[in-house]
Amino acid sequence: MKAVTVDHIVKTYGKKKAVVALNDVSFSVEPGELFGIIGPDGAGKTSLFRLLTTLLLADSGSATVDGFDVVKDYKAIRNRVGYMPGRFSLYPDLSVEENLNFFATIFNTSIEKNYELIREIYVQIEPFRKRKAGKLSGGMKQKLALCCALIHRPSVLFLDEPTTGVDAVSRKEFWEMLKGLKEQGITILVSTPYMDEAGLCDRVALIQNGRLLSVDTPSAITAGFANPILAVKANRMLYLLNRLKEADFTQDVYPFGEYHHLVLKKGKRPEDVQHWQNDQEHLMIEPIKPDIEDCFIALMKESHA
Amino acid sequence: MPEKVITADKLTKRFGDFTAVDQISFEVEKGEIFGFLGANGAGKTTAMRMLCGLSMPTSGAATVAGFDVYRDNEKIKRNIGYMSQKFSLYDDLTVKENMQFYGGIYGKSDAFIKNKTAYILDELHLEKEAHVLVRSLPLGWKQKLAFSVAVFHEPGIVFLDEPTGGVDPVTRREFWNMIYQASDSGITVFVTTHYMDEAEYCNRVSIMVDGRIEALDTPGALKQQHEARSMDEVFLKLARKAKRGEG
Numbered sequence: 170m171k172a173v174t175v176d177h178i179v180k181t182y183g184k185k186k187a188v189v190a191l192n193d194v195s196f197s198v199e200p201g202e203l204f205g206i207i208g209p210d211g212a213g214k215t216s217l218f219r220l221l222t223t224l225l226l227a228d229s230g231s232a233t234v235d236g237f238d239v240v241k242d243y244k245a246i247r248n249r250v251g252y253m254p255g256r257f258s259l260y261p262d263l264s265v266e267e268n269l270n271f272f273a274t275i276f277n278t279s280i281e282k283n284y285e286l287i288r289e290i291y292v293q294i295e296p297f298r299k300r301k302a303g304k305l306s307g308g309m310k311q312k313l314a315l316c317c318a319l320i321h322r323p324s325v326l327f328l329d330e331p332t333t334g335v336d337a338v339s340r341k342e343f344w345e346m347l348k349g350l351k352e353q354g355i356t357i358l359v360s361t362p363y364m365d366e367a368g369l370c371d372r373v374a375l376i377q378n379g380r381l382l383s384v385d386t387p388s389a390i391t392a393g394f395a396n397p398i399l400a401v402k403a404n405r406m407l408y409l410l411n412r413l414k415e416a417d418f419t420q421d422v423y424p425f426g427e428y429h430h431l432v433l434k435k436g437k438r439p440e441d442v443q444h445w446q447n448d449q450e451h452l453m454i455e456p457i458k459p460d461i462e463d464c465f466i467a468l469m470k471e472s473h474a
Numbered sequence: 475m476p477e478k479v480i481t482a483d484k485l486t487k488r489f490g491d492f493t494a495v496d497q498i499s500f501e502v503e504k505g506e507i508f509g510f511l512g513a514n515g516a517g518k519t520t521a522m523r524m525l526c527g528l529s530m531p532t533s534g535a536a537t538v539a540g541f542d543v544y545r546d547n548e549k550i551k552r553n554i555g556y557m558s559q560k561f562s563l564y565d566d567l568t569v570k571e572n573m574q575f576y577g578g579i580y581g582k583s584d585a586f587i588k589n590k591t592a593y594i595l596d597e598l599h600l601e602k603e604a605h606v607l608v609r610s611l612p613l614g615w616k617q618k619l620a621f622s623v624a625v626f627h628e629p630g631i632v633f634l635d636e637p638t639g640g641v642d643p644v645t646r647r648e649f650w651n652m653i654y655q656a657s658d659s660g661i662t663v664f665v666t667t668h669y670m671d672e673a674e675y676c677n678r679v680s681i682m683v684d685g686r687i688e689a690l691d692t693p694g695a696l697k698q699q700h701e702a703r704s705m706d707e708v709f710l711k712l713a714r715k716a717k718r719g720e721g
Contacts, residue, residue, distance in 0.1 A: 209642035
């Protein structure tokens, strides 16, 4: 049985259904998978999570979580999923310990019973267990929210943008925690606007404007990149960018950290760039493997074309 | 000698016995794109608030656009632009009204506002959306408009606080193109970001750890000094040294 199935889901907002948040979305998630929903703000990630956690109704289509229908069996689903919304949603005037106790109690369980599951995360905030949740730092709030979402030992965990606005170090730590949870057999759906986090998932769905651009393992997505791609660098980067935009071998070119990524038209080869008549100083060209961000950019532009 | 748009000399801010910003010293030149990096809680926001004239330093000295942060903080506010991901435009005003509002706040003439509004609408291809509420614009457009509004009054320096958070990869690059153009026209850009690839686009980058500036140089030099292949690695090496938690 699949942990999650989504079948031709459509969700619109507004009187005239003017805003299409999810446009015929279908995919499924295997039990125990760490599944990433990758896309920018406004792509439809939160609507999707709210539908699957039975907090929102779709216009059409169907979905199941743990074999239960999100509409008919919403009560069963609520008992077995954990949900960490993008916005901090704990009680700021309760202490760390009180919040955790509260969530354990409403799910008819206790902290002691499921302590093993949260131990690694909870020990980091336990020194502050008497502190009010509203007075915690951002990173500690996030850890407490994760503990509260886990305390009833859910079979499927939904994390909506847990790393947004979080610095690179804390983001790495958070993904370490997810790996630990995955080892305990929990299915995890996690959304993020950071393309570089895709590689940490078993499979990912790339989403933009309510449509799925691709669903696959990160390596299969990057392997599917059809054109040759190069990293290029020269002394004057902005000048290089503008010249490359005009070159006849260029399919697309854009800044990418220290380099520009140059996507060649099909049939063009790195040698064509080497023989390019130009006045660039210290031109460096290196064939590379595309990463998820390259694929996302290509898929985005394809879907607009 | 190049003109210094920002100077900070042992700039410090304490809250009670907590030193949020601990004697930071640096200078930013005219037209420079200066990346201001640091982990959550390192003191970036507090430092930025002092430089924007919104928070009085405890000690040390600083000037922004030639004005002293203690004495001339009102003048600083008039001579800088500011944009953050969290707050920038009024959702319930139209695109045009937002520009008129900001132009008015900064005391620009009607003629200036009219010309500049037309110029920006053309530049961003937003002529058709001039009378649309900002609320209904896609996020990427909003961020680009927000940047244009932040430099509407032609300030010498603009502060950008995580301007590209959550923005799609194509728009993120269009946004940086606007930053390059602003810098080309002589506007100094002071920017914070959590995207380490964007740190590479800056002329110089500073990295704050526990209230202090631990590193400050060009991305290339920082990578060399820390024997790192990317700015991401440099950042991780430095930020992992942090002893204090998030503030």
